Amino acid sequence: MTALSIARSRLGQVSWSWLGVAPFFVFALMFLILPTGFLMVGAFQDAGGNFTLANIAHLFQPSILSAYWISIEVSAVSAIAGAVIGFFLAYAGVLGGLPRWIRPTLMTFSGVASNFAGVPLAFAFLATLGRVGLVTALLVKYFDFNLYSTGFNLLSFSGLALTYLYFQIPLMVLIMTPALDGLKRDWREAASILGASSWQYWRHVALPVLWPSLLGTTLLLFANAFGAVATAYALTGSSLNIVTILLYAQIRGDVLHDENLGYALALGMILITGLSNLAYIWLRTRSEKWLR
Numbered sequence: 560m561t562a563l564s565i566a567r568s569r570l571g572q573v574s575w576s577w578l579g580v581a582p583f584f585v586f587a588l589m590f591l592i593l594p595t596g597f598l599m600v601g602a603f604q605d606a607g608g609n610f611t612l613a614n615i616a617h618l619f620q621p622s623i624l625s626a627y628w629i630s631i632e633v634s635a636v637s638a639i640a641g642a643v644i645g646f647f648l649a650y651a652g653v654l655g656g657l658p659r660w661i662r663p664t665l666m667t668f669s670g671v672a673s674n675f676a677g678v679p680l681a682f683a684f685l686a687t688l689g690r691v692g693l694v695t696a697l698l699v700k701y702f703d704f705n706l707y708s709t710g711f712n713l714l715s716f717s718g719l720a721l722t723y724l725y726f727q728i729p730l731m732v733l734i735m736t737p738a739l740d741g742l743k744r745d746w747r748e749a750a751s752i753l754g755a756s757s758w759q760y761w762r763h764v765a766l767p768v769l770w771p772s773l774l775g776t777t778l779l780l781f782a783n784a785f786g787a788v789a790t791a792y793a794l795t796g797s798s799l800n801i802v803t804i805l806l807y808a809q810i811r812g813d814v815l816h817d818e819n820l821g822y823a824l825a826l827g828m829i830l831i832t833g834l835s836n837l838a839y840i841w842l843r844t845r846s847e848k849w850l851r
Contacts, residue, residue: 595829597822598822598825598826598829599822599826599829601818601819601822602614602615602819602822602823602825602826603615604819604822605819606818606819614819614820614822614823615823617820617823618823618824618827622800622805623802623805623824625800626800626801626802626804626805627802627827627831629716629799629800629801629802630785630801630802630803631785631831632716633716633719633720633723633784633801634723634781634782634784634785635781636720637720637723637724637727637780637784638727638777638778638780638781638783638784639777640720640724640727641723641724641727641728641730641731641780642727642731642773642776642777642780644724644728644731645727645728645729645730645731645732645735646731646735646773648665648728648731648732649731649732649735649736649739650739652665652666652732652736653736653739653740654739654742665732666732666733666736668729669728669729669730669732669733670729670733671729672725672726672728672729673726673729673730673733674726675725675726676726676787676789676790677789677790677793678789678790678793680722680725680726680790680793681722681789681790681793681794682793684713684718684721684722684725684794685713685794688706688713688718688721689713690707690713692713694706695707713794714794714795714796714798714799715795715798715799716799718794718795719790719791719794719795719799719801722790722794723784723787723790726783727780727783727784730776730779730780730783731776731780734772734776734779735769735772735773735776738769738772739769742765742768742769746760746764746765746768747760747764747765750763750764771842771843771845772842772843774842775838775839775840775841775842775843776839778835778836778838778839778842779835779836779839781835782831782832782835782836782839785828785831785832785835786803786828786832787803788803788804788806788807791803791804792804792807802824802827802828803828805824806821806824806825806828807821809821809824
């Protein structure tokens, strides 16, 4: 066999299917892997490019630790609330016996709302629940009730968590709907034949099967909120000390400008969100074994 025929034989064995996923790998390399590597290197450099651990040490300053803690609290509150509300919405749409048009409508809205964030979302909430927002004005006009007299403030911790729920709840619906679809009817019928009530079925069969999906999706919601920056910055500005706004101030600000400290802040965020996503993937894998 000649060298030319050998080369042709090897070329024929090459799978051209890889060309279909090549754009994904290029995109991941350019916009995920390389930027992450750049941040990791910059976190251990000073302004002159020399190796230093000072940026990591600065992460333990009280103001920075406070920013991380507030971000964790906002993310946890919005994740837990979004998971609970989203689960019951998904349950109503899949197993609640509602009219058939409810489910496709709910899924369509969830697909749009889960990606609605940033400045448009912040403006929408300001126009709705701001001090002169539509809902605020209607409550005063028709019910003589001033929402802000109760201590509510949209530009605060509770206001930001409420805003995050707009995209957290739909994301929970999108992820939990396939999991609820995976509950086999045979399990429910077998439990009923054995004399189990509806509560006993959910307590001993359905919830143990769904628990990895529930917990994993909650972790995903946490990571989703923890990394949000545009919505928080557009809504609260610098009035709320969360880590994403502090990071933005270090990299792009005029007063707190320290790019390498910003890289260290980003590295801390990558570690937190990375652990959350890894836990989600592990739990998702466990749940899929049950739902096959």
